[in-house]
Amino acid sequence: MPTRPVPREHQMRRTQWVEIALTLLVLVGMAVLFRWPAWIPLFLALMLPLALGLMLWQYRTMDEFRRARYLKAWAASGIMGTFALTGLLMWGVFSGLSPSFAKTPLPGVQLSVWLLYIPWGLSLLTFYAVTAFLYRRDTGG
Incomplete structure (x- = not known):
């Protein structure tokens, strides 16, 4: 059964919610890093690909x-x-x-x-x- 395409505005709204979630995750992560700075490489290894993926996803959904x-x-x-x-x-x-x-x-x-x-x-x-x-x-x- 074919699915109908999701409107571009709905897709953009979805990427904005993911951006908010990632921002909150980064803020929590930074609070943790102040307590345990040795985790900075792991934090960067996780967050940088997520942020890049989000940026590419947003770019693909833009007009x-x-x-x-x-x-x-x-x-x-x-x-x-x-x-x-x-x-x-x-x-x-x-x-x-x-x-x-x-x-x-x-x-x-x-x-x-x-x-x-x-x-x-x-x-x-x-x-x-x-x-x-x-x-x-x-x-x-």
């Missing part, structure tokens, strides 16, 4: 306009993250320069790992801001 918005937002996010990371690296290299720099082959770059949250946060903010902007522009709202 052409949503796909275009999605790809533009990811492109802007990548560019912003790259600029922010490059800025951090340049800051680390040039803040360590001294007159003795010419005598050493490579400068020692000393940056805190916590500073990597800056480009990560900027990438996320850029993704959501560009998505919201393009959605408002496309819908006239």
Whole structure:
């Protein structure tokens, strides 16, 4: 017996519920990781494929306009993250320069790992801001 196709909006709603569930799972997992940090590799090994699979599933259920918005937002996010990371690296290299720099082959770059949250946060903010902007522009709202 053939089944009738599920409307695209219903499929998108289903992916959004799975996204909410995965987000809650990640938040619970992060709380557990604060208690047992040795589980970070296992957590990443489980969550990264799930997140990638969800993103691909969402992309496949999108119409052409949503796909275009999605790809533009990811492109802007990548560019912003790259600029922010490059800025951090340049800051680390040039803040360590001294007159003795010419005598050493490579400068020692000393940056805190916590500073990597800056480009990560900027990438996320850029993704959501560009998505919201393009959605408002496309819908006239």
